[in-house]
Amino acid sequence: MNRIPLRFHLNDAEIGEFIDSGTTLLSLLRDKLGLTATKSGCNQGSCGACTVLINGAPQLSCLVLAARCEGKSVATLEGVSDNGTLHPLQRAFMDGFAAQCGFCTPGMIIAAKALLDRNPDPDRGEVIDAISGNICRCTGYEPIIDAILAAAAEMRGGKRKSA
Amino acid sequence: MSVALRAAASPREACRHIARRDARLIAGGTLVMNEINNRETVTASLVDLASLRLRSIKIANSRVTLGAMTSMADIAAHPKLKFLKPVVTAIGGPAVRNMATVGGNLHAEAPYGDLGVALLALDARVTLETARQRKTMRLEDFYAQHRKLGAYLVTAVNFALPGANRFFFTKAIRRKPVSASVVAVAAHLPRKGKRLAGPRIALGAMAPHPIRAKAAETALDGKALDETTIAAAASAATEGSAPASDPYASAWYRREIAPVYLARLLAQAAGQKS
Numbered sequence: 532m533n534r535i536p537l538r539f540h541l542n543d544a545e546i547g548e549f550i551d552s553g554t555t556l557l558s559l560l561r562d563k564l565g566l567t568a569t570k571s572g573c574n575q576g577s578c579g580a581c582t583v584l585i586n587g588a589p590q591l592s593c594l595v596l597a598a599r600c601e602g603k604s605v606a607t608l609e610g611v612s613d614n615g616t617l618h619p620l621q622r623a624f625m626d627g628f629a630a631q632c633g634f635c636t637p638g639m640i641i642a643a644k645a646l647l648d649r650n651p652d653p654d655r656g657e658v659i660d661a662i663s664g665n666i667c668r669c670t671g672y673e674p675i676i677d678a679i680l681a682a683a684a685e686m687r688g689g690k691r692k693s694a
Numbered sequence: 695m696s697v698a699l700r701a702a703a704s705p706r707e708a709c710r711h712i713a714r715r716d717a718r719l720i721a722g723g724t725l726v727m728n729e730i731n732n733r734e735t736v737t738a739s740l741v742d743l744a745s746l747r748l749r750s751i752k753i754a755n756s757r758v759t760l761g762a763m764t765s766m767a768d769i770a771a772h773p774k775l776k777f778l779k780p781v782v783t784a785i786g787g788p789a790v791r792n793m794a795t796v797g798g799n800l801h802a803e804a805p806y807g808d809l810g811v812a813l814l815a816l817d818a819r820v821t822l823e824t825a826r827q828r829k830t831m832r833l834e835d836f837y838a839q840h841r842k843l844g845a846y847l848v849t850a851v852n853f854a855l856p857g858a859n860r861f862f863f864t865k866a867i868r869r870k871p872v873s874a875s876v877v878a879v880a881a882h883l884p885r886k887g888k889r890l891a892g893p894r895i896a897l898g899a900m901a902p903h904p905i906r907a908k909a910a911e912t913a914l915d916g917k918a919l920d921e922t923t924i925a926a927a928a929s930a931a932t933e934g935s936a937p938a939s940d941p942y943a944s945a946w947y948r949r950e951i952a953p954v955y956l957a958r959l960l961a962q963a964a965g966q967k968s
Contacts, residue, residue, distance in 0.1 A: 533696065533697075533698045533699075535699075539887075551696065552696075552697055552698055552699045553696050553697030553699075555727070555731075568880075574727050574728075574732070575731065575732065576724050576728055576730040576786075576790060579787060579789065582789050587789050588767070588792045589789040589792060590789050590792050590793050591724075592788065593727070593731060593790045594723045594727040594728065594731075594793065595723060595727070595793075596697070596699060596720075596722055596723070596727070596740070598699050599744065600698070601740065621713065626934070638874075641785075642789070644789065645788065659870060660783065660788070660869060661788060662786070662787075663787045663871050663872045664786055664787015664788060664789050664790055665787065681961065
């Protein structure tokens with residue numbers, strides 16, 4: 532085993548750990564740090580369930596070696612709510628029944644947050660593109676797209692998209 | 695899984711490492727991590743290319759040079775590479791596009807590797823380094839020969855900027871807006887007057903790596919793009935191809951629809967203002 536030190540920023544915390552150099556970021560989050568919101572789906576980069584933000588951009592944590600996150604900033608679903616107050620995306624997913632089994636939901640919300648952080652007023656096509664790497668086998672996607680658009684509207688202050 | 699990760703100090707040092715031992719290069723990770731997670735690759739050592747300064751897009755004298763570590767998202771965001779946006783935004787999803795690199799895409803086997811299909815139509819050159827030398831070769835030759843090159847590292851690709859409305863791309867997929875290719879078609883269609891001059895057609899998922907549809911190119915060269923020439927090119931589209939059957943499509947289906955997608959792409963090109 533190659534044990535190596537790793538320091539990175541995770542949600543609101545500075546993390547320092549000794550890890551095996553072959554550990555994926557997904558495994559570090561779930562198995563070592565106990566943050567299980569990020570899901571292990573296909574382990575092939577096909578399903579999007581393990582999506583996290585690295586330096587603000589969505590990446591697939593099953594395909595990222597944790598060692599490559601040295602000095603970087605990682606955001607997971609655990610950091611999306613604010614001291615127990617749900618993020619507008621989380622509320623919109625609940626209100627719009629955008630989750631059924633819920634397995635894809637953390638990845639969907641992270642992918643949607645990456646979109647809204649960059650583009651607070653997306654159209655439907657941009658929302659579809661943002662979650663195009665995230666597979667949902669329950670909802671048929673429409674409630675998820677509606678929820679993301681509703682959250683975007685709320686975050687803009689209740690204003691509806693003009694177009 | 696026990697994997698040693700070491701940062702590459704230079705392209706040559708990276709080559710020396712993979713030449714000497716059971717080591718693999720890792721760029722964006724979408725290919726090699728997939729193999730590791732599937733236990734297809736039992737590798738003792740990964741050589742991390744992130745430390746090399748290979749992430750760049752340079753455009754000079756109408757020639758585009760993409761560093762090998764440039765991501766699909768970098769290409770999608772570049773204002774002068776809009777003609778490649780339909781290619782890269784049909785790959786993966788935003789997370790994959792943030793990770794997947796130009797150099798990696800050239801090593802993605804069918805039905806993946808769509809950027810390579812576009813680059814083949816654009817007659818791209820590949821610059822690579824071995825432990826001893828740097829060389830530049832046509833992408834077409836790279837696809838044919840790279841397994842025989844020994845230890846090497848692709849550092850960049852370059853190609854001439856196509857004229858406005860001269861580059862076209864489409865692909866057949868099973869799940870919109872992104873999926874692996876049932877078939878991908880790229881066409882670079884320079885013209886002299888109304889006639890095509892040196893057209894290049896490339897197909898993805900019609901062989902283990904992207905291939906040129908040379909018979910279709912011959913059917914188009916020197917001709918005006920009309921119904922007759924489009925039909926002739928379409929009927930020659932699959933000559934020399936060897937598609938595989940996989941979970942996305944059967945070889946039979948790929949042969950059936952490659953001509954249809956080529957004809958549609960050419961019809962779209964014919965509708966553009968010259």
